[in-house]
Amino acid sequence: MGDGFLSALLTDPTLRVVGLGAGAVGALAGALGCFALLRRQSLLGDAVSHAALPGIVLAFLLTGSRATPVLVLGAAFAGWMGTLFVMAVVRHSRVPEDSALGILLSVFFGAGLVLLTYLQRTPTAAQAGLDTFLFGQAATLLIQDVILVVGVGAVAILLLALFWKEMKLLCFDGEYGRVQGIPMNRMDVLLTSLLVVAIVLGLQTVGVVLMSALVVAPAAAARQWTDSLGVMVLLAGVLGGLAGVGGAWVSTLGDGIPTGPTIVLLASAVVVVSILAAPRRGILWDRIRLRRTRARLRSGSPGSALPGDTPGGGV
Amino acid sequence: MTEEGRAGSAERHLLDGAGDAPVPALSVDDLTVAYREQPVLWDVDLRIPQGSATAIVGPNGAGKTTLIRAILGLIPRAAGRVRILGRPLEEVRREVAYVPQRGSVDWDFPTSVEDVVLMGTYGRLGWFRRPGAQEREAARRALERVEMSAFADRQISELSGGQQQRVFLARALVQDARVHFLDEPFQGVDARTERAIMGVLHELRDRGDTVVAVHHSLQTVPDYFDRVILLNVRLIAAGEVETVFTEENLRVAYGGRIPYVAAPPAGEGPGGGGSGMGGDDGIPGGATGGATGRDMPGNAKGGGH
């Protein structure tokens, strides 16, 4: 990357908007994604982003407006309904969560498709652009869209900071919080809402199909480098932001390089590197440690070969 | 949870407080818990005085964990009333500490030992306030009491089972409560941890606090606890260990098959106190103290969770 990229980012106004938008989306999804990852809700992101599609089309059908805030509102509503659907199914039937998520993402997506094709044959036909939500098209980002992402994202991060210790407790041991009298159910609703907001804000850039990767990948990468939740959230934000900016830039390099997949591939590469090479947790370090221990064992100094610092591991 | 606002609760608690006896630490009346209309706990009545250490004992699926969780308002009650220090839970949350089962959380969570202990101060801190120097000092003292000071900055995934349990105890200590509920505090911990935890619990009791713990190893009950609650969906017996912890009661609670080991295994805690009881009916393989009750084919229905 280097110079060409930096100067292009500074001088090219389109790239500036696109890069900024994709970066903000990546940073927001990365930071909030940490909580989804830690609560084992990685696939909720996938389901919510697919579920947003009918919301987007319905919002357009009802208002006739293509303005991003309108579509985002529709997406958030549908995403929320989908989340409630999964909760209700898990709670009131024997159908397990993974099946409920699968039904949510495919059925809502199918319904979205029906609405989209219905729209396509109506005379207004102003739907052009709605299907950019499938894979995202960072190039269609306007400066207003970027302001929306940054503004709403800032509010989300502020809320996260205000309720930081409650969020941490919710993810680690929510019941313990309830015993202390902290309204954990309300915190759960807040956190899920923030996640839904982060997802739907990213749809225009990355698309419904791949948005979940932007929620999970930066968080999974960041987790390997640190053992502190605060650092993890910051780092995931930075990594997600970089993947966003980098992806937006790469996709301007050639014709027909879609932004969404590029961003996802960059983020995935970061995950691979992190899992292999991050200090302490990296797989490569495990190998090296193992080899050293073996070498020491062979050289015959039993005292130092005791694996005294092996982690105990939870159940 | 919904009960607290009910009319009549004020008079009731005056009634409880009346008389010359001090207010009991815990009073449970007619507590029934049902899961999908199947009773998991049937009409349990309990009085636990302040300054005592009580073990909740019973076969698997007896509802021991359910009892604690219902008392703490973590699961809905089908019927019944719970008072802690004579008042509804909502009014005395500051006085209630809880040590959940160690396996209930993800120990790979990115956080440090001190951070986990500080979680015990969150309720007291209230909204928007972060733990400060005062809270950190309290956390350090709590870690000292469980002999974990050296681990304050460690990542929690590096802890052994016993160390995890001590961290959970420290988190409860930092709450500075007067009634302490523990769910299987000795599950899968080493002998040293077991002694350390029991030492702390006895300290708490001796200063007038109340300790209530789900306990699995029958042979240590007489040494560790003053009182015992024998449970098997309904309350079999509750009271002082000497009067209640009899072979006959155990036989009723465990359906005739008592996982009781007459001689305590060598090196594994003290606990020879009740060696005169039971034994002949004990199931084999119960030699490792804490795990004894695990595989009991209890005759009770319904999960313990």
Next chain:
Amino acid sequence: MPLHLEIQLLAVVVAAACALPGVFLVLRRVSLISDAISHSVLLGIVLAFFWVRDLTHPALVVGATATGILTVVLVEALHRSGRVKEDAAIALVFPALFSLAVLLIARYAGQMHLDVHSVLLGEIALSPFRRWEMGGVDLGPRTLWMMGGILVLNAAAILILWKELKLSTFDPALAAALGFSPVVLHYSFMALVSVTAVGAFDAVGSILVVALMIAPPATAWLLTDRLTHMVGLSVLLAVSAALSGFWGAWILDVSIAGAMATMTGVGFVLAFFLAPDRGVLAGIRRRTRQRVEFAGMLLAVHLLNHEGTLDEVQETRIDHLQQHLRWSPDFARRVINRAERVGWVRREGSERLRLTPLGRETARVGMTR
């Protein structure tokens, strides 16, 4: 055959072929593996295409199946490394493979007649136009032949491996102990899912495959407890969703695949609320009925527990019951009246209740349940 009949036939075959392996995906709680596989098979298709340069070549199916299995292997390897949890592993693997495929298609779009939209969404209405001709004889739509073959394959595999699949689904430990290799079975099954996903996505697209695989079996599970019934019912539900979806789409002139997926969802929601035994409404009805019965039992147990105790006088007062058992006066009256009617309790004065011998016996039995 008229066009719409061919489409319907294809829809029915696809739906049935997907529902069969779906039953075991749902029961094994790995539903979302179908989502992962149906996305990442695209990479296999693209790579195989670069090799053979022919979109109709059978090597594409082989390549796709291989990437399907690769997905499962990668997810399990990531999960086992202990660095991420299983859900995160799924969410990491398939977007990466899918992104790679989309990128390759975008770069070499000119060379292959494969656009990403049709991969995602499928276009069943176009399938009949791709014919299979042999020696100048039109044998029908190619996709129909392929999906027919896959349907037969799935049905045969499930028939042959019935007891192994059943055992390893409900008791994997026992299956392993009896000498069935769970690993071989697992990967054979995942290969089956992959082949099905490849075949079906030509017609309905990679996302809607998930609807056909998961929703009908999940719906069937709300309606029956028996595995054989569940398999049959799943196929039946999938086929009816396919047909109703087709006609809905035909009338409204919208996406057929989308309408089929929507109908599987409609079926699920209906069953979720209305299933005779496990539906939400049945549950509510049962609970209201049981509440009074349960409360009567609770009353008997309560009276029994306090018989002969010091606080008996206090504990058996009617107004006390209302307070302690948290019953409304009205509800308490209903419960007491019922208990009196069936002869469990009798009133003593206007204030107190006493158990009858029958009530005592009932409470004893009830307590030891």
